Amino acid sequence: MKRLNRNQGEHIYNKNEEPRIGVYVCHCGLNIGGSVDCEAVAKYASKLLGVVHTEHQLYTCSEPGQEKIKQDIVEHKLNRIVVAACSPRMHEPTFRSCIKAAGLNQYLMEMANIREHCSWVHLHEKPEATEKAEDLVGMAVARARLLSPQEEIEIPVLRSALVIGGGVAGIQAALDLADSGYGVIIVEKEPSIGGRMAQIDKTFPTMDCSICILAPKMAELGRHPKIKLMTLTEVTGINGYVGRFSVTVKHKARYVKDDCSSCHECVEVCPQHAPNEFDIGLATRKAIYLPFAQAVPSTYLIDMDLCLNKNGVRVCEKCVDACERKCIDFNDTDSEEAFEVGTIIVASGVDVFDASEIPQYLYKKAPNVITSLEFERMINAGGPTHGRLIRPSDHETPKSVAFIQCIGSRSSKTNPYCSNVCCMNTIKDSLLIKEHWPDTEIKVFYIDIRAFGKGFEDLFQRAKLSGVRFIRGLPGEIVQLKNGNLKLLGEMTLMNELYDIETELVILSIGIKPAAGSSDLRKYLSLSITGGGFFMVAHPKLKPVDTSIRGVFLAGCAEGPKDIKESVTQASAAASRANIIMHRGSVAVEAITARVKEENCTGCGACVRVCPYQAIYLNDEKKAVVVDAACMGCGTCGAECMYEAITMRHFTDEQILAQIDAFSEHGPEKKILAFNCNWCSYAGADFAGVSRMQYPPEVRIIRTMCSGRVSTRFIEHAFSRGVAIVLISGCHIGDCHYINANTFTEKRYNHMRKIMKQGGLDIDRLHLVWISASEGQRFQEKVEELKRKLMSVPSIEIRKGIRYFKERKEKSKKLIPKTREPAHVRDT
Amino acid sequence: MSGTPELFNRKDFYRCLQCAICTGSCPAARVIEGFNPREYILKYILYGEQEELLKSDMIWCCTTCQICQERCPHGIDISGFLIHIMNLAAERGNLPEEILKEIRLIAETGRSIKPTAHTVRIREELGLKALEQPDTEEIRNILREAGLKGMLDQK
Ligand SMILES: Cc1cc2nc3c(=O)[nH]c(=O)nc-3n(C[C@H](O)[C@H](O)[C@H](O)COP(=O)(O)OP(=O)(O)OC[C@H]3O[C@@H](n4cnc5c(N)ncnc54)[C@H](O)[C@@H]3O)c2cc1C
Numbered sequence: 010m011k012r013l014n015r016n017q018g019e020h021i022y023n024k025n026e027e028p029r030i031g032v033y034v035c036h037c038g039l040n041i042g043g044s045v046d047c048e049a050v051a052k053y054a055s056k057l058l059g060v061v062h063t064e065h066q067l068y069t070c071s072e073p074g075q076e077k078i079k080q081d082i083v084e085h086k087l088n089r090i091v092v093a094a095c096s097p098r099m100h101e102p103t104f105r106s107c108i109k110a111a112g113l114n115q116y117l118m119e120m121a122n123i124r125e126h127c128s129w130v131h132l133h134e135k136p137e138a139t140e141k142a143e144d145l146v147g148m149a150v151a152r153a154r155l156l157s158p159q160e161e162i163e164i165p166v167l168r169s170a171l172v173i174g175g176g177v178a179g180i181q182a183a184l185d186l187a188d189s190g191y192g193v194i195i196v197e198k199e200p201s202i203g204g205r206m207a208q209i210d211k212t213f214p215t216m217d218c219s220i221c222i223l224a225p226k227m228a229e230l231g232r233h234p235k236i237k238l239m240t241l242t243e244v245t246g247i248n249g250y251v252g253r254f255s256v257t258v259k260h261k262a263r264y265v266k267d268d269c270s271s272c273h274e275c276v277e278v279c280p281q282h283a284p285n286e287f288d289i290g291l292a293t294r295k296a297i298y299l300p301f302a303q304a305v306p307s308t309y310l311i312d313m314d315l316c317l318n319k320n321g322v323r324v325c326e327k328c329v330d331a332c333e334r335k336c337i338d339f340n341d342t343d344s345e346e347a348f349e350v351g352t353i354i355v356a357s358g359v360d361v362f363d364a365s366e367i368p369q370y371l372y373k374k375a376p377n378v379i380t381s382l383e384f385e386r387m388i389n390a391g392g393p394t395h396g397r398l399i400r401p402s403d404h405e406t407p408k409s410v411a412f413i414q415c416i417g418s419r420s421s422k423t424n425p426y427c428s429n430v431c432c433m434n435t436i437k438d439s440l441l442i443k444e445h446w447p448d449t450e451i452k453v454f455y456i457d458i459r460a461f462g463k464g465f466e467d468l469f470q471r472a473k474l475s476g477v478r479f480i481r482g483l484p485g486e487i488v489q490l491k492n493g494n495l496k497l498l499g500e501m502t503l504m505n506e507l508y509d510i511e512t513e514l515v516i517l518s519i520g521i522k523p524a525a526g527s528s529d530l531r532k533y534l535s536l537s538i539t540g541g542g543f544f545m546v547a548h549p550k551l552k553p554v555d556t557s558i559r560g561v562f563l564a565g566c567a568e569g570p571k572d573i574k575e576s577v578t579q580a581s582a583a584a585s586r587a588n589i590i591m592h593r594g595s596v597a598v599e600a601i602t603a604r605v606k607e608e609n610c611t612g613c614g615a616c617v618r619v620c621p622y623q624a625i626y627l628n629d630e631k632k633a634v635v636v637d638a639a640c641m642g643c644g645t646c647g648a649e650c651m652y653e654a655i656t657m658r659h660f661t662d663e664q665i666l667a668q669i670d671a672f673s674e675h676g677p678e679k680k681i682l683a684f685n686c687n688w689c690s691y692a693g694a695d696f697a698g699v700s701r702m703q704y705p706p707e708v709r710i711i712r713t714m715c716s717g718r719v720s721t722r723f724i725e726h727a728f729s730r731g732v733a734i735v736l737i738s739g740c741h742i743g744d745c746h747y748i749n750a751n752t753f754t755e756k757r758y759n760h761m762r763k764i765m766k767q768g769g770l771d772i773d774r775l776h777l778v779w780i781s782a783s784e785g786q787r788f789q790e791k792v793e794e795l796k797r798k799l800m801s802v803p804s805i806e807i808r809k810g811i812r813y814f815k816e817r818k819e820k821s822k823k824l825i826p827k828t829r830e831p832a833h834v835r836d837t
Numbered sequence: 838m839s840g841t842p843e844l845f846n847r848k849d850f851y852r853c854l855q856c857a858i859c860t861g862s863c864p865a866a867r868v869i870e871g872f873n874p875r876e877y878i879l880k881y882i883l884y885g886e887q888e889e890l891l892k893s894d895m896i897w898c899c900t901t902c903q904i905c906q907e908r909c910p911h912g913i914d915i916s917g918f919l920i921h922i923m924n925l926a927a928e929r930g931n932l933p934e935e936i937l938k939e940i941r942l943i944a945e946t947g948r949s950i951k952p953t954a955h956t957v958r959i960r961e962e963l964g965l966k967a968l969e970q971p972d973t974e975e976i977r978n979i980l981r982e983a984g985l986k987g988m989l990d991q992k
Pocket residue numbers: 173174175176177178179196197198199202203204205206209211212213214242243244356357358359360361381382385430434437521524525526527530564565566567571572573574576
């Protein structure tokens with residue numbers, strides 16, 4: 010671990026120097042200027058303690074905007090900068106490097122979020138929004154006065170990567186990284202890599218053969234010296250952080266050794282049959298099998314649930330006898346393995362929607378209703394019918410086919426999103442049918458045809474020209490007729506006419522949904538998800554493959570429905586992002602870790618008990634010690650220590666209390682103070698802003714890294730200053746960015762409500778809500794609810810709170826015996 | 838919009854995809870030409886509550902079987918909406934003759950269908966107890982309370 014001294018700033022910081030703060034209020038064009046009077050805010054700021062220079066600029070983040078800050082730092086000898094602009098989640102790095110370039114330590118900068126948390130959510134309330142922006146700037150200035158310079162440490166990065174999922178995206182990412190020279194471990198839960206693309210026949214929009222273009226890549230991966238392929242394997246746990254993730258996996262037994270030459274002799278003799286999963290049950294396989302001809306690895310496997318030899322009892326030796334190379338090993342067992350990697354790419358892909366969830370379309374009830382994925386297997390020359398399209402009921406080739414679109418997609422009852430690929434897939438399928446059986450009557454029942462990509466519209470036109478009929482309006486129901494045909498009852502909306510159409514085969518164009526195991530992955534990696542359950546990226550436009558967890562990237566359909574081309578593009582992007590970190594060989598970690606003030610530490614061990622990372626321990630002298638490389642800076646220990654023995658760098662008690670003081674300077678009895686955690690609820694509030702969700706302007710947010718940082722001291726202080734309502738918000742339980750730190754938030758919240766009750770106070774003045782990064786609406790609704798509450802808090806209640814908490818503060822100053830266990834620890 | 842329905846959230850209607858699953862599923866639309874729940878939703882989204890709809894005899898064709906909203910991808914309360922329109926129309930006295938007849942029958946006999954000798958016999962065969970005479974006075978009071986006062990008395 011080496012100290013990072015270069016470029017940390019030439020400004021020599023002197024503890025006793027007077028703060029000289031420069032405040033920059035950004036108009037962001039009309040984004041902020043449209044609903045906040047930025048000039049007035051700058052004027053207000055100029056009167057604040059410590060502020061010596063203010064500006065309001067059209068775009069502070071622009072080149073001239075940043076130049077101005079740099080000039081002013083030199084010219085006006087500024088030693089602290091406040092930028093009132095967008096979310097720090099957007100531009101904190103920008104302004105940090107800006108002031109660093111001017112010789113100031115990058116930690117001497119604070120942002121006031123007057124866009125996502127103000128102008129965008131109060132579009133039509135300029136006076137209130139302006140007042141709020143002034144408050145936010147006041148709070149930022151109060152914090153800036155107490156900022157101190159910090160030094161970052163660099164931690165080494167292992168030059169190896171884990172890729173989870175061996176679909177086309179995972180394959181591409183693994184190959185790119187391995188070709189760049191990194192060691193790659195790729196984990197696939199199925200017996201072979203290939204994913205969905207291995208199952209489909211041709212690919213839109215170019216109509217090339219799917220397995221023909223995928224198989225060479227699969228084979229390349231299989232023999233790449235830098236890649237370790239683990240099939241039948243699932244991740245069971247991930248710990249650590251960028252540069253050094255510790256991963257545990259579980260391998261399922263294959264019962265066939267790598268020596269297997271795929272001669273197929275064993276299959277010939279095996280007496281046990283079952284539906285083949287790869288062909289979605291349209292064909293059978295044996296207990297010993299290879300899922301499909303091009304499978305990688307090409308080693309066969311035994312399905313022990315089907316095999317006659319169970320629990321060590323051997324009744325059948327047929328395959329053992331048939332195998333010349335003696336590869337069959339009934340003693341094989343499941344095993345576990347642990348390894349470390351520097352970066353991770355998640356490419357867990359998608360599963361298809363289960364069409365039987367929509368009962369009126371008779372899937373699994375009427376034999377001649379099939380899904381688009383089943384069709385792919387059928388039309389494939391290597392598939393169960395050797396490329397012949399048949400009706401399952403009588404094995405005849407149908408003379409008429411109907412496709413029904415949007416199955417399971419675009420519905421608040423099933424998948425709320427458009428699945429992106431099914432329109433084009435149907436168009437492709439209809440052309441394939443026309444190619445082989447030109448006389449087939451094809452009708453496509455749709456709501457909208459989404460043909461947005463390059464070459465898509467061409468293909469759509471080709472389908473229409475080749476005689477495929479597109480009918481707008483989905484059937485209300487399907488009726489099965491005696492001859493196996495199906496009758497579709499519905500309305501053609503473009504004609505306002507009802508239809509009643511008989512067809513020989515129905516193909517349901519099923520949507521796609523996140524892969525089954527992705528919720529486990531999400532837990533292991535603390536990833537956020539968006540509405541439909543897909544993984545969320547750090548920024549939808551500018552960081553389209555990064556996650557909010559450093560060193561973890563997304564590729565392919567795991568991030569959202571997309572086609573092959575986009576999946577591959579994203580996979581290469583993810584590989585190149587991972588490459589950047591690994592190529593440098595080290596990453597700087599934010600200087601926000603805990604420090605212990607030894608003189609205050611009583612050795613009570615409360616911090617040790619709550620730290621999610623075991624990053625703090627008691628030494629022989631009974632003093633707490635922080636392991637810098639392991640500490641994530643959640644601040645849970647700081648909130649738990651009642652002797653104020655822990656300093657959270659860059660999020661100190663003093664800084665947060667100063668923000669509360671500034672907040673409560675003007676009309677605290679009419680406002681809501683919110684603590685939002687950086688990863689989920691602050692991001693959720695940002696999302697509300699980006700989506701322009703309007704909510705009452707009475708709320709002001711203080712950002713902490715984790716809700717676990719919110720000490721009862723902060724809440725008591727707020728109430729003692731007459732704040733009407735306090736809201737604590739964090740990630741949902743189980744989703745905490747710091748493993749389980751938010752469970753302590755909940756305990757403190759309950760403890761705090763008890764204290765309020767003892768004082769005869771209205772406990773409803775304190776709220777706790779879990780908000781994920783995609784739940785902007787939940788934040789909006791919470792603020793609306795709190796606004797209603799705000800109207801009903803009488804001033805007598807506020808005064809009572811002030812008195813009660815002031816008294817408590819006095820008492821606690823005098824009374825805390827140095828050896829007593831903190832009350833809120835005993836509570837738990 | 839006067840009398841905007843409180844029974845349901847108006848915003849929900851804006852989700853409509855115009856997929857036509859409702860009309861495609863509707864037993865009434867199958868037999869009555871021109872009855873089209875999808876179209877009513879579309880018009881409601883585009884134009885709000887229009888006089889045209891309130892005067893139409895068509896809306897009364899809904900059987901309130903609710904198969905439409907059962908299958909609607911967004912669970913839009915289509916029959917709730919039609920009931921609301923029917924209520925508004927009834928308030929204004931726009932009741933089709935057929936419906937009026939039925940209401941009067943209920944007021945007089947307490948039933949929407951008169952029991953026939955045949956139904957009485959079937960009940961006997963099934964061992965069901967004999968039909969009691971409903972309290973028609975009570976029923977008339979309920980109908981009056983429900984806002985059908987004027988319509989009950991005119992003969
Ligand atoms: C019916 C159908 C037809 C399509 N037709 C086309 C087309 O013509 N053209 C086109 O461009 N696109 C088409 N697509 C879309 C295309 O299939 C996807 O874009 C592509 O498969 C995405 O690749 P992926 O690697 O992201 O995911 P997937 O192909 O889903 O692969 C994910 C892999 O990860 C594995 N996995 C999942 N979870 C875990 C875990 N926890 N641990 C280990 N492994 C895991 C899975 O077993 C799988 O092998 C079609 C999709 C469908 C459903």
